Every structure is written in C-alpha cells, then in structure tokens.
Amino acid sequence: MSLHYPHRQKQLQSLVQKLGLPQDAPIQWHLLDLALTHPTISVSDNYEQLEFVGDAVVRLTAAEFLLETYPDLPVGEFAAIRSIVVSDRTLARIATSYTLDRYLLVANSALRDESGRESRLAESFEALLGALYLSTHSLALVRPWLDSHLQELVAEIRTDPARQNYKAALQEWTQGQYKLLPEYRILESGLEGSADRFTAEVWLRGEQLGQGRGRSIKAAEQAAAQVAFLAIYNQASTRG
Template sequence: MKSLIRKLREEFGLEIRDEEIIRVALTHTSFREYNAPINFERLEFLGDSVVNLLVSEYLFKKYPNEKEGELSKKRSYLISEKNLSYLAKKLKLNEFILLGRGEELDKGREKERILCDTFEAFIASLYLQLDFNSLRNFFNLLLDEYFPSEFLDTKTKLQEITQEKFKVTPEYVLLEERGPEHDKEFEVGVYIKGKLMGLGKGKSKKEAEKEAAREAIERLGEE
C-alpha cells in the first residue's frame, strides 16, 4: 500500500495524514469484521454520497446549459458500477484490496461490485482527511483523464465543439416525418449559427438527432 500512498502524495499532491483509514477502506468485509466506528461498510456508505456530490458538481459546472434530465443521465453513467470499478482499476486499488480467502479464490479483485464499493470507501477515506477543494481537484482530474468527451454521446460532443468554437449551441430541426404510425422515420437537420451542418435519419427523433450531430462533427473536423 505504500506505493499507493506515495502516488497520492507525489503524483496528485495530496496531503495524506491518515494512512490507516485508507487501509481500512481497502479491507473488504470478507477479510475481517470491523466493529469500530470506522470500517469498510461505513466508509462505503459515506463514499457513495460523496461520489454522487462530486460527480453532480462536476457535471453542473462542465455543462452549464444542460437540462436536469440530461445531467442526470450523465451522472448515472459516471457513477455506474462499471465505471467506478474502472476508476478503481486505473488507480490500481485492486492490487491493494485485502480479501477473505473465499473471495480471493473467487477472483474477487476482478468483481465490479467489490471494486465499485472499494472505490467509494477509498473516496470516503480521502474525504475524511483532506480539505474539500483538494478532494474535488483530485476527483475532477480522474474524470477528465479517464472519461474524456469521447465517452459522451455525439450531441454532447457537438455541443462542446460549438460552444468552444462559436460560443453557440446547435439547433436541431425536424425536417421530415414519414411512414405509418407504427414504423415512422424521422429526418433531422442540425444548424450552427443558421447554417445546416448535418443531416440524420432514424426511427426516433433522438436517434436522428444523434446521426445529424455525428455528421456535423465530421464536417467541422474537415473545415
């Protein structure tokens, strides 16, 4: 675990004062029962809320024009078991988890649920000893490094591009709707500063919008 602590201090510049609480965060309940006020399960409970707060604030600031529904979708994506376990692996927490013999034999270090819970407990162990700004900066760095815009849908990526280049948001216009009620096809155009930049077709408006955004991204890349 010393290499992890060293990485947190030297690479991320975190002032780690309590190494023991990090060890507790990496000690799964299958390894040993903790009846102390601070234990793996209690840290995981706290970490779940801290991660939710950090991700919510990150998205709130990163996407100032997004509606609540879209922000909620992005948050659900980022805090999913799959993605939190992915972050745990990137930090190599799986190498330091203390597991019971049964979980060790059952490849517990590769289980998404265990890795996700461990990541949340780990974040709680940092929350309890760092100032919030330091924790926020560390967490945002993880998201920026491991979840770049390539992970987001085409509409989100196009919006990021247009806001950066033109300081405007794309406008999606339904151009045509054809076919019977049970088998409709939609055609949508996406306009940037009044200029048609992409066309998309799909069985739903959302699908057509994503295709239009994809074409617009490709076109902007060629200009």
C-alpha cells in the same frame, strides 16, 4: 499520523502518489487503511461504513463537476450522465486505472469469486473517496485527481449514442424494428480470471449481429452488444 505497520504505510503512500496527491496531504491514514480492507478480513474493521460515505461523495463530486463544466445542460441530462458516472462499471474502471486491487486487503476466498470483482473494486473505490473526504471534510483531496477522469468520462458519455449501455440500446432497437429480443449465446473460451474468459455472440432472426469477449458473462454480452449496436448505428448514419 502514520500507521504502526511500516509496510502498509508505504503501500498507502504509494497509492497516494499515484493519485497525484502530495505526501504531506492531511490524510487520516487509518481511514485510508480501513477503506482498503475488505469485510472478509475483518467483520468490524472494514470499508463498509466508508463506502456509505463515499457513495455520497462521488455523487456530489460528479454534480459539482457537471454544474461547473456544463452549466447549460438540463437537469435531466445531469441526472442521466451522473447515473453512468457513479455506476459500478465506471467506478471499477477508474479503480483499475490505479491498480486499486493491489492495495486492497481481501481474503483469498473472495478473490476466487471473479464475478464479484467489479463490485469489490467499485465498493473499495467509494470507500477510498469516503476516507479522503473525512480526512478534511471537504473535496480538497478528491477533485484534484478525480476531475480529470470525470472530464474524460463525461465527454465519452455525451458522444455515445448508447449512453454506455449497449445491451439496453440494442434491445430497444430490435424491439422497435422487429418486436423481438436479441439472443445471446455464451462460450467459455479462456482460463478462469482471464480478461477474455467468456465469448458472447448476439443473434437476431438467425443472423449473428456481433461478438465480444469479457471477464464475466455480463461483460462479454455487453461487448457483443456494443459491436452490434455500433454497426447498426453507423450503417444508419451512413444512409442518413
């Protein structure tokens, strides 16, 4: 059944088309509308309950995909890879590829909180999965488009020596080598909301190991740590 608001119905149909689902897919449109309604719009009619369901859906989808695609991996490796796949950073990345924030109803007050953008995108993405799952009580509307993202992500993760957490990997290396923690220095170099608002430098023993930029301090530090860790890793690989 369609929504009573033609403009919103067209918006959601556009998103469904981006997902690659047919327009006659058995979607419960009121659930999809709820999945893309932030709590700042309505205290009672928002995505929170669907997000709860979607959290389980993305874990189940990732588990099925891993078992089918990599049946020989040990369970510990399954768990490690899945934890990265279902992280806010990864889910927000997938959501961004569909410009999900353009479909999200959210108050301007929340939009001004740029630090909450990643979690907002991840939450709404999980809610989207929850709405699609509850439309059929199966993964029939989820796996046809999400599997391709999982294929790419898992391949990335399996070949990444830092398992996508460069700050942790760099810290482990500096502690192992020097029993010291790296130091991060932050500069605010861009406009609020810009992708390169913050610049981070990572230092150790008076030497700058890397520099990176990001929309948030956390993202900039992760980018700087990535530069530093990969330089160290590649240097060690060359020597080896």
